[in-house]
Amino acid sequence: MSDLSHIRNFSIIAHIDHGKSTLADRFIQICGGLSEREMEAQVLDSMDLERERGITIKAHSVTLHYKAQDGKTYQLNFIDTPGHVDFTYEVSRSLAACEGALLVVDAGQGVEAQSVANCYTAIEQGLEVMPVLNKMDLPQAEPERVKDEIEHIIGIDAGDAVLCSAKSGMGVPDVLEHLVRVIPSPQGEIEAPLQALIIDSWFDNYLGVVSLVRVKHGRVKKGDKILVKSTGKVHQVDSVGVFTPKHTEMPDLKAGEVGFIIAGIKDIHGAPVGDTLTLSSTPDVDMLPGFQRIKPQVYAGLFPVSSDDFEDFREALQKLTLNDAALQYEPESSDALGFGFRIGFLGMLHMEIIQERLEREYDLDLITTAPTVVYEVLLKNGDTICVDNPSKLPDLASIAEMREPIVRANILVPQEHLGNVINLCIEKRGVQRDMQFLSSQVQISYDLPMNEVVLDFFDRLKSVSRGYASLDYSFDRFQVANLVKLDVLINGDKVDALALIVHRDKAHQKGRALTEKMKELIPRQMFDVAIQAAIGGQVVARTTVKALRKNVLAKCYGGDVTRKRKLLEKQKAGKKRMKQVGSVEIPQEAFLAVLKVDS
Numbered sequence: 001m002s003d004l005s006h007i008r009n010f011s012i013i014a015h016i017d018h019g020k021s022t023l024a025d026r027f028i029q030i031c032g033g034l035s036e037r038e039m040e041a042q043v044l045d046s047m048d049l050e051r052e053r054g055i056t057i058k059a060h061s062v063t064l065h066y067k068a069q070d071g072k073t074y075q076l077n078f079i080d081t082p083g084h085v086d087f088t089y090e091v092s093r094s095l096a097a098c099e100g101a102l103l104v105v106d107a108g109q110g111v112e113a114q115s116v117a118n119c120y121t122a123i124e125q126g127l128e129v130m131p132v133l134n135k136m137d138l139p140q141a142e143p144e145r146v147k148d149e150i151e152h153i154i155g156i157d158a159g160d161a162v163l164c165s166a167k168s169g170m171g172v173p174d175v176l177e178h179l180v181r182v183i184p185s186p187q188g189e190i191e192a193p194l195q196a197l198i199i200d201s202w203f204d205n206y207l208g209v210v211s212l213v214r215v216k217h218g219r220v221k222k223g224d225k226i227l228v229k230s231t232g233k234v235h236q237v238d239s240v241g242v243f244t245p246k247h248t249e250m251p252d253l254k255a256g257e258v259g260f261i262i263a264g265i266k267d268i269h270g271a272p273v274g275d276t277l278t279l280s281s282t283p284d285v286d287m288l289p290g291f292q293r294i295k296p297q298v299y300a301g302l303f304p305v306s307s308d309d310f311e312d313f314r315e316a317l318q319k320l321t322l323n324d325a326a327l328q329y330e331p332e333s334s335d336a337l338g339f340g341f342r343i344g345f346l347g348m349l350h351m352e353i354i355q356e357r358l359e360r361e362y363d364l365d366l367i368t369t370a371p372t373v374v375y376e377v378l379l380k381n382g383d384t385i386c387v388d389n390p391s392k393l394p395d396l397a398s399i400a401e402m403r404e405p406i407v408r409a410n411i412l413v414p415q416e417h418l419g420n421v422i423n424l425c426i427e428k429r430g431v432q433r434d435m436q437f438l439s440s441q442v443q444i445s446y447d448l449p450m451n452e453v454v455l456d457f458f459d460r461l462k463s464v465s466r467g468y469a470s471l472d473y474s475f476d477r478f479q480v481a482n483l484v485k486l487d488v489l490i491n492g493d494k495v496d497a498l499a500l501i502v503h504r505d506k507a508h509q510k511g512r513a514l515t516e517k518m519k520e521l522i523p524r525q526m527f528d529v530a531i532q533a534a535i536g537g538q539v540v541a542r543t544t545v546k547a548l549r550k551n552v553l554a555k556c557y558g559g560d561v562t563r564k565r566k567l568l569e570k571q572k573a574g575k576k577r578m579k580q581v582g583s584v585e586i587p588q589e590a591f592l593a594v595l596k597v598d599s
């Protein structure tokens with residue numbers, strides 16, 4: 001057996017804002033991975049957007065050397081995990097590279113649903129979970145209550161949870177000492193044939209595809225010929241190394257270690273996440289268990305405001321998928337919006353991030369249609385089809401049955417907000433499955449239609465619980481439901497990009513709320529604009545945007561040209577994200593009006 005007793009591979013499981021990045025930065029500081037100046041920015045969240053939103057998305061790793069009190073120097077490989085529910089799948093793949101996980105809980109807030117779900121994944125994967133209570137410097141810290149919660153909700157012993165403050169540094173050395181004691185070292189044979197798991201792959205403009213791997217057995221070095229098991233392709237290794245967190249080349253990577261491999265692979269599909277690498281001389285090495293394939297949960301149409309931008313848009317999407325295996329798209333054409341793409345996302349946050357990157361990094365002006373989940377439709381001819389676009393729903397006469405996706409949602413909420421949360425779940429057509437009272441929180445589980453959850457449930461949950469409730473959910477099944485298509489007509493013309501699939505019981509109410517909202521969002525034009533909502537041929541709601549009475553330019557008493565120009569420019573800027581549909585200009589917000597109505 002090779003001696004791997006000095007290696008510790010671990011992840012941190014933490015709810016957003018409980019202090020994972022701050023704690024990781026402290027580890028780097030204690031182990032001397034970076035200079036003071038380099039420490040200034042939180043180093044693990046490397047994308048600008050992530051930093052702005054303060055959330056961690058991409059899994060990265062950091063290798064540190066820690067001299068422990070027993071005199072031994074340990075190699076710590078910390079694999080980062082994202083904190084948001086949209087990116088849960090990335091957590092399980094980070095955990096697959098580890099023997100242990102730190103469960104970091106804000107000692108003032110307590111356990112949150114998402115951490116519970118991630119802890120279960122860690123425990124199922126056989127990891128040692130070590131509780132850490134952070135933010136002990138805050139007066140509202142209640143370590144005993146939070147320990148109690150960890151034991152009751154997650155079911156692990158929290159008796160010797162380490163208390164620390166990542167912010168002040170207090171207790172952080174204890175976390176490292178504890179970690180090397182309780183997290184097991186990896187098992188593996190350095191002399192065996194190479195077997196390495198791809199945890200993540202991303203495209204770097206200078207280096208090409210970089211893959212983060214966990215070497216299970218054997219070793220890999222520059223010049224080796226590696227075989228990607230699933231593609232059967234052989235590539236020559238250009239370099240291997242670790243992140244300290246700086247990109248640092250190493251002579252080799254050995255069993256038990258985590259690091260990067262660069263091997264002249266052109267796109268991320270050539271090094272799929274979850275795949276196994278070996279040497280071309282040992283092609284019979286077994287595949288390691290991979291990961292679940294990532295399936296988009298939400299679909300929306302994205303269309304360039306100016307049709308001249310279509311090719312740029314296509315190129316931008318191609319580039320984005322180089323780095324985001326979860327992003328899926330196909331061309332879509334709409335009568336109202338022209339040519340665009342139907343894009344599948346992991347959730348609303350993923351959608352917002354992609355939209356922002358397209359607009360910011362690729363300078364595109366896009367119109368996004370209302371997001372929708374995927375429905376299963378049984379046709380009268382016996383075929384079952386999946387519908388991810390309401391305007392593509394077949395004629396009602398040919399449909400035998402419609403089925404909607406149902407999620408199982410777990411919610412943790414302090415008792416005083418329980419009533420509000422239950423009311424919200426009922427409003428969202430939820431069916432209660434379980435409820436348990438714990439010392440300070442209540443754990444409830446609901447079956448909810450996915451379309452009610454993905455759009456605004458999380459925000460509503462936060463607002464009815466004053467920010468205290470937390471949520472985790474996952475797809476459970478398709479279930480028959482009484483669904484209808486709600487069409488929106490502008491001045492009598494059906495606008496395909498505005499169609500929605502809704503529950504029949506809510507269709508009237510939704511139609512009314514939607515037309516009211518759109519009336520606020522569609523600017524007044526030179527003529528009356530009628531907005532109607534209809535089911536089949538029947539109009540269920542109607543509003544009118546009254547015509548403008550005055551020309552704006554009338555204000556510019558003839559002579560003042562600069563003022564006139566300014567006004568026109570202002571109008572132009574305001575128009576930027578509008579789309580001409582028939583004779584009416586519709587702003588981006590109106591396409592997303594459904595996200596703004598409470599029903």
Ligand SMILES: Nc1nc2c(ncn2[C@@H]2O[C@H](COP(=O)(O)OP(=O)(O)OP(=O)(O)O)[C@@H](O)[C@H]2O)c(=O)[nH]1
Pocket residue numbers: 014015016017018019020021022023045054055056082083134135136137138164165166167168
């Ligand atoms: N008072 C106090 N604040 C802390 C402590 N640790 C972190 N914070 C603050 O809590 C906020 C969130 O910390 P982060 O480290 O960014 O949280 P995170 O869990 O990494 O968040 P994600 O990257 O979104 O997953 C920041 O404003 C930190 O300064 C602590 O020990 N005490």
